[in-house]
Amino acid sequence: MLRLPPPLLMLAAGVVQRVVSPSATPSRGRTTVAVALAVASASLAGASATRFRRSGTTVQPFEPEQASTLVTTGANALTRNPMYVGMTGLLLAHAAYRGSWRALVPAATFVTFIDRYQVLFEEQALAAKFGAAYDEYCATVPRWLDVRSVAAAQSG
Numbered sequence: 001m002l003r004l005p006p007p008l009l010m011l012a013a014g015v016v017q018r019v020v021s022p023s024a025t026p027s028r029g030r031t032t033v034a035v036a037l038a039v040a041s042a043s044l045a046g047a048s049a050t051r052f053r054r055s056g057t058t059v060q061p062f063e064p065e066q067a068s069t070l071v072t073t074g075a076n077a078l079t080r081n082p083m084y085v086g087m088t089g090l091l092l093a094h095a096a097y098r099g100s101w102r103a104l105v106p107a108a109t110f111v112t113f114i115d116r117y118q119v120l121f122e123e124q125a126l127a128a129k130f131g132a133a134y135d136e137y138c139a140t141v142p143r144w145l146d147v148r149s150v151a152a153a154q155s156g
Contacts, residue, residue: 006118010087013106014094021100034097037089045086048075059083061118064125072137078149080141084114090092111144119143 026034048071057069075082079124088111095103126134142148 003062003118003121006084006087006114009110009113010091013091013110016106016109017091017094017098017100017103020105021098021103024099026097026099030096030099034093037096038093040112041052041086041089041093044075044078044089045083048082048086051076053132061122064122065129067126067129070126072141077141077152079145080138080143081114081119082122084111084119085144087114116141142147 049059051071051074055069055071057071058064058066061064079085089108091107091110092104095101095107123138126140130137140148141152
């Protein structure tokens, strides 16, 4: 199966958002929400990427077997996929800025595709590489976000 880099898929979804949603002048409220969501999303993804680099492990999505360390702290204590959550947040910010419900469809398509193809591929490789430690991590930290994420953020 042809694999495209997740950032490229996110950009493609953003282009589709523009195509399917009418151009409108955003309100101050929509702009504020979009900027706040974009900053939070970029910060989450960036913090995770930085932690991966500082840990000396790969951020390459097509080479998860090259991971040298299982990163479970920082943003990765909130979600097992903070970079993908961050990309999704950027798409949601774009939809909010555009003020279009239709712009949510490409964001949902991105999440579905990443979840079913990329994340499963990565999880299989990480489970094979890190065994019980990865299983324990999966048992305590959600794939995306849920109430455990909120609890981890409050305790962190």
